[in-house]
Amino acid sequence: MKRLITALLTLSATVALGQKAQIPYVARDLTKENMFSTNIEGPNFDARGQLYVVNFKHDGTVGLISTVTGRGNVFVTLPDSSIANSIVFDKSGNMLLADFIGHNILKVNMKTRNISVFCHSDRFNQPNDFCINGKGQLFASDPNWKAGTGQIWRIDTDGTPTLLDGNMGTTNGICLSPDEKTLYVNESVQRKIWQFDISAEGNISNKRLFAEFPDFGFDGMKTDREGNLYVTRYGKGTIVMITPEGEIYREIPLKGKSCSNLVFGGHDGRTVYVTLQDRKCMEYFRAEIPGKGL
Template identity: 70%
Template structure:
């Protein structure tokens, strides 16, 4: 007789995952649990899920990723409103504060909020991604002018303008090997890719994908390098291969898909924020997120 090496509780959890249909959306939280600016879901190293604009703008919520219940984690000062969450290797929370033209830093134990970097040259920092060196890449759109910038923020808070020659920059993501930076333009409906060198500089701007309708918002890569892109207004997540080929499109319940993150114990659950429903939905996938 062979005996399982897994705890009974984990076996039940694995069995439940196995029975869930793939690429099928279901609700995690009730509707209207967030403001209409719900965005930026992300997990810390301990597996805790945080989402911006919980209950109302300016509140960072801590959400139970199993039952969808939420609690206030921190309220931002000075009427700041966050749009994206990332975590440094040391565990600090970084927030794109589009209203205050900042990237904010939250010390997790004390919940103290400070300005990590501020620049008068920022339009409104929108989305963030971060590499293993704790270099942050930030999209920075000017919605009125339909233009945008890309910034790199080095450890310690030094902002470096990488390019100002963009449309309305929004979703931003690094490939699993961190050698490619993807940036989308919401109004122009284009996704660009750049080569990233060892110092975090970008070059070789190349059109990766383009769509005739609906905008874009947040993007995330899985471990195989496939790019999951929110199609804002269509209510779908489109999955693109590293070659830019469309692999599938996943229909959500709401239409205003604003961002997503991979999570769960195996990294194969995708958590999506919906601005029209002011809630979160999830679906299961075959390949885990790039950090798993």
């Protein structure tokens, strides 16, 4: 909390001195409306600072989006009617995609744009969202929307999947704490956010309830460098910011209501880019604290 107050005071001083600074936590449009399908999701940056977002123009694509102009183009089109829902980059720079149609984790070679299957399991419901640690291990949410249940998987660097928890609600947003010792997983329908401890091997334990809300849904979420959790409140059109102690610090209003995911980026890591499924576009806002790992 003290660091948050310090950041606010620093920003206020910058504005008072007349330096150029955008007002924090005010949403603005990055792209025009209707540039994506209703499945717009999974924004992420590669090592060069380029922004990629799934389902650009229509389902089954990955778009490369300019953070300067808001314009974009199709980077790859997925084979076999696959539709991606999340993007991460591995240690070698390959793009990994959660393909909820094919029950796959796909791998895209960024130089050749060749697409291959990195991991497949018939036990997957529909891989939804995932995060990656410094060792290259993936942690994936895997909801069954019809049954209202969900799973959590770990996928190791050789593509081997390990079921970590098969007794969850509709698992959706998933992310790591800055020290990568805690895993956060939310359940969209049940509106709960859970914490797990992570072992050195990548196993999870000590499941405990971190936060619970009485209304609306959850989708993607991320942490900042100080461990604050930014959670999309799907249907309400806000990003709720929760401290590591589980206290709501602020709620950031967006223009659209169906916010599906977010990512930190920009030259200083303090610009938050959000995907909106109802507007089929992207919005962004400035934050005081950079994202995890930036």
